[in-house]
Amino acid sequence: MKGLVFCEFLEMVEKQFGYETVDQIIENTNLPSNGIYTSVGTYSHEEMFALVGQLSAKTKLPVSKLFYAYGVYVFGVFGNAYKDLIKGHNNAFDFLCRVEDTIHVQVLKLYPEAELPKIEVRSRSNDCLELVYTSQRKMSDFAEGLIQGCLNYFNEKASISTQLLVEDRSEVLFTIQKEV
Ligand code: HEM
Incomplete structure (x- = not known):
């Protein structure tokens, strides 16, 4: 890291x-x-x-709460430090759908040794986004915090629910449901 x-x-x-x-x-x-x-x-x-x-x-x-809080916090820091990466995205769902193929790709250019998770879009509609987190580092609580930080950044309200796809937490499904 x-x-x-x-x-x-x-x-x-x-x-x-x-x-x-x-x-x-x-x-x-x-x-x-x-x-x-x-x-x-x-x-x-x-x-x-x-x-x-x-x-x-x-x-x-709890460790999970601390990782989550750290994710929320660090997105705020990234929001300032990587403005250029975020601008051009109009809302949280647009941004979250580009983490895998744009944001982390740029991060890898800056830091070739960075160890990044896979963040795949499983489904997307106007008010619901399903993302699948995959990483042997098993930092899904941190990922959840980053997703919350992203919602805060765009001033959007949504609930995030999690489902373990693999028991050891290396694969987790996030369902992000917008609140109306
Ligand atoms: C501007 C936005 C973002 C930037 C600049 C960014 C950058 C980074 C960087 C620098 C790392 C550390 C890599 C290392 O130290 O080896 C990282 C790790 C990580 N990123 Fe991102 N990231 C962003 C958004 C996101 C979002 C929205 C998510 C969640 C959907 C996410 C999920 C993660 C996770 C979970 C890790 C920890 C490593 C792992 O689990 O394998 N990132 N990211």
């Missing part, structure tokens, strides 16, 4: 829980990087799971 993902995570923790918490979770986690990340460096996604696990132990919030 790219270092920028870690840097943004630690920044969110600092904003929401304070610098002491950042310090403590890095101290208490056995990290090959020692918690020193540069945005262009590449680190194992297991370090992210270890950090989120420590944060969960400290805050008593």
